[in-house]
Amino acid sequence: MKLPNWFKIIWWVFLLIIVSVFLYNRYPHLTAGTSTTADIFIFLIWVALCLLPLFEELSFFGITFKKEVEKLKSDIAIQFDNLKTDIKNTINLQVIMPTAGQIPPSQVEESPKRRPIEFKILNTLWTKQVNKFPDFSGVWTFRINANAHEFMAFREAGNKLLGERLIGETDQGQFYLTPQGFQYCKEHYKEFGSDQWWPEETINEENLKKVLQKT
Numbered sequence: 001m002k003l004p005n006w007f008k009i010i011w012w013v014f015l016l017i018i019v020s021v022f023l024y025n026r027y028p029h030l031t032a033g034t035s036t037t038a039d040i041f042i043f044l045i046w047v048a049l050c051l052l053p054l055f056e057e058l059s060f061f062g063i064t065f066k067k068e069v070e071k072l073k074s075d076i077a078i079q080f081d082n083l084k085t086d087i088k089n090t091i092n093l094q095v096i097m098p099t100a101g102q103i104p105p106s107q108v109e110e111s112p113k114r115r116p117i118e119f120k121i122l123n124t125l126w127t128k129q130v131n132k133f134p135d136f137s138g139v140w141t142f143r144i145n146a147n148a149h150e151f152m153a154f155r156e157a158g159n160k161l162l163g164e165r166l167i168g169e170t171d172q173g174q175f176y177l178t179p180q181g182f183q184y185c186k187e188h189y190k191e192f193g194s195d196q197w198w199p200e201e202t203i204n205e206e207n208l209k210k211v212l213q214k215t
Helices: 005-032 038-051 069-092 116-132 151-163 178-190 203-214
Strands: 058-060 063-066 167-169 176-177
Touching: 005 038, 116 151, 116 167, 116 176, 116 178, 116 203, 151 167, 176 178
Parallel strands: none
Antiparallel strands: 058 063, 167 176
């Protein structure tokens, strides 16, 4: 069935307005870094509506617009692949609350190849966790501002670590070490390097010795 051109125009404008209103209402959450998977999904739909309006050809007011399917096809596919990965990580995430004196051994047989941003997240969490809660009686959490230039890389690396169950995430989008992640850091912290957020606060050596002495 071939729809008339005027119906396509009205339908496209209607969808664009609805999605834009939704994103406007969710804007504070998007800028604060507390967006949900649904927010990301709706944002991708909004981008698709703006750049690729679901029509092979659209004509109105004497102007003709044609979408470049082959040129943008791969970009859209990549965005949806990333979205599926985010959804999978969210579903598979299991938050393990710490129990005093019971930190399970690491289940990671071999350290995967990591990017610098992953080491930076782990190093920040490890340093502050050892300084604040060396006995793992509580967890130290953090996030970076959504306007930061490295925010997208931060979220991508965080999703990978979430999938490995090395870190958890609060409802406010704050990252923290899981018991498995704490054990992983004990075994691999020498690989992290020195890069971290708030580098002026170095690790407490006395606390570190206590942590490493515990089995």
